[in-house]
Amino acid sequence: MPSQSPNRVPSRLHELSPEEQSVYRQLDPTKIPQHVAIIMDGNGRWAGKRALKRFLGHQQGAESVQYVVETASRIDLPFLTLYAFSLENNLRRPKAEVSFLMKLLKSYLIGNVKRMNDNNVRMAYIGRTHDLPTEVQETMQWAMESTAKNTGTTLTLALNYGARSEIVDAVRKILTGLTADAHARGCSIEDLLGAGALDALDESSIGRALYTAHMPDPDLIVRTSGEQRISNFLLWQIAYAEIFVTDRLWPDFRGIHLLEALADYQRRDRRYGGLNDTHSDEKIDTLQSVSELESEIATELTPPHELTRR
Numbered sequence: 001m002p003s004q005s006p007n008r009v010p011s012r013l014h015e016l017s018p019e020e021q022s023v024y025r026q027l028d029p030t031k032i033p034q035h036v037a038i039i040m041d042g043n044g045r046w047a048g049k050r051a052l053k054r055f056l057g058h059q060q061g062a063e064s065v066q067y068v069v070e071t072a073s074r075i076d077l078p079f080l081t082l083y084a085f086s087l088e089n090n091l092r093r094p095k096a097e098v099s100f101l102m103k104l105l106k107s108y109l110i111g112n113v114k115r116m117n118d119n120n121v122r123m124a125y126i127g128r129t130h131d132l133p134t135e136v137q138e139t140m141q142w143a144m145e146s147t148a149k150n151t152g153t154t155l156t157l158a159l160n161y162g163a164r165s166e167i168v169d170a171v172r173k174i175l176t177g178l179t180a181d182a183h184a185r186g187c188s189i190e191d192l193l194g195a196g197a198l199d200a201l202d203e204s205s206i207g208r209a210l211y212t213a214h215m216p217d218p219d220l221i222v223r224t225s226g227e228q229r230i231s232n233f234l235l236w237q238i239a240y241a242e243i244f245v246t247d248r249l250w251p252d253f254r255g256i257h258l259l260e261a262l263a264d265y266q267r268r269d270r271r272y273g274g275l276n277d278t279h280s281d282e283k284i285d286t287l288q289s290v291s292e293l294e295s296e297i298a299t300e301l302t303p304p305h306e307l308t309r310r
C-alpha cells in the first residue's frame with residue numbers, strides 16, 4: 001500500500017484549477033479520506049438529452065474518468081475505485097453496447113497510460129476480469145505493469161464486477177485453501193475445522209479473501225445521476241462508508257465535483273455505531289455508576305401502564 005502521511009501537504013495542489021483550489025481551501029487536509037469509490041451513472045441519459053447515441057455518452061464518460069483521476073492524484077487521494085463495468089452490464093446490455101464499452105476501455109487505457117505515469121497513478125482492477133475478451137485483458141495487464149511503480153493514487157477499475165459474486169469468489173477461495181491445507185497435512189477438512197480453522201474464520205480473513213484485500217474500505221461512496229442505490233457495488237466494504245448522491249450525470253462530473261463531495265463528507269459525523277466525541281464526554285461526565293444511571297432511568301421513565309392510561 002502506498003504510505004501517505006496525513007499531515008504532508010500535497011505537492012501538486014498548484015495543478016488544481018483556480019475553482020478547484022477554492023473548494024480545496026475549504027477542506028481539512030488532515031481529513032482527506034483514504035478511499036473514495038464512485039458509481040459512474042448517467043452516460044445514457046446524458047446522450048439522450050442531447051439526442052445522441054448512448055455510446056457517445058460512454059465516450060464522454062471516459063473523458064470524465066481522466067479528469068477525476070487527475071484531480072484525485074493532485075490532492076494525494078490514496079485510493080480511487082470506479083465502477084466501470086458490472087457483471088450485470090455484461091449480461092444484460094445489448095451485445096453491441098458491451099462490445100463498444102470493451103473497445104472504449106482498451107482505447108482509454110492505451111491513450112492514458114502516459115498521463116497515469118505523469119500523474120504518478122497506479123492502476124489496478126477488481127472483478128471477474130478473466131471473463132473479459134483476451135485482447136482487453138492483455139491491454140489491462142500492460143497498463144497495470146506500466147504503472148506498477150507509481151506511488152500516488154491507486155486507481156482501481158471495477159470491471160465485470162459484482163459484489164455478491166466477489167463474496168462467492170471469496171468463499172470459494174477460503175474453501176479451496178482449506179482443502180489444500182487438509183490435503184497437505186493428510187487430514188480431513190472436519191479435522192482442520194475442529195483444530196481451530198473455524199474460529200480463525202472472521203471478518204479479517206473474509207476481507208483478505210476479497211478482491212480488495214490490498215486496500216482500505218471506502219470512506220465515501222459517490223453516485224452520479226441521482227439514483228439512490230448501491231447496485232451490487234462493494235457490499236461488504238461499504239458497511240460504514242458515507243454515501244453522497246448527486247443529480248449530475250457522470251459525463252458532466254469533473255474534479256471540482258469530487259472536491260465538493262469531499263467537502264460534504266467532511267461535514268459528516270462518522271460514528272461507526274458508537275457515539276461522537278461530544279456525547280462520549282457527556283457519558284463519562286454523567287455516568288458515575290451503573291446503579292446511579294439505573295435509578296435515574298427508573299425515575300425518569302413513564303411506566304408503560306401510565307402511557308396507556310393517558
Ligand code: FPP
Nearest residue numbers: 040041042043044045058061062084105108
Ligand atoms: C452508466 O451509464 C455507466 C456505465 C454502464 C459504465 C461506466 C462507463 C464509463 C464511465 C465509460 C468508460 C469507462 C472507462 C474506465 C474507460 P448508463 O449507460 O447506465 O447510463 P443511464 O443510466 O443514463 O442509461
